[in-house]
Amino acid sequence: LVYNSETYQRLEVVELLxxxxxxxxxxxDGPVRAQIEPYFDSVTGEFKGNYLxxxxxYCE
Structure with a gap:
């Protein structure tokens, strides 16, 4: 759920792990285009089995 507390519509990039x-x-209105990619630990560089x-x- 994305909530917009502003009085105007805005475009947000939502990132989920x-x-x-x-x-x-x-x-x-149904399916939304999204991109998924493997998540690598920023310290070790290892793939931990998670995805971004x-x-x-558009938040109204």
Whole structure:
């Protein structure tokens, strides 16, 4: 759930860390385009089995 406390519409990039690449992003009107990529630990550079999902959302 994305909440916009402002009085105007804005575009936000939502980033989520998930444990499976088999996920989908949906909006009020159905599926939303999203990008998923493996997440590598920033200190060790190791893949920890997590994934980042990026999605652009219009917040009203």
């Amino acid at each position: 998930v444990s499976s690449p088999l996920v989908g992003v949906t909006g009020d 999902i990026f999605s652009r959302q």
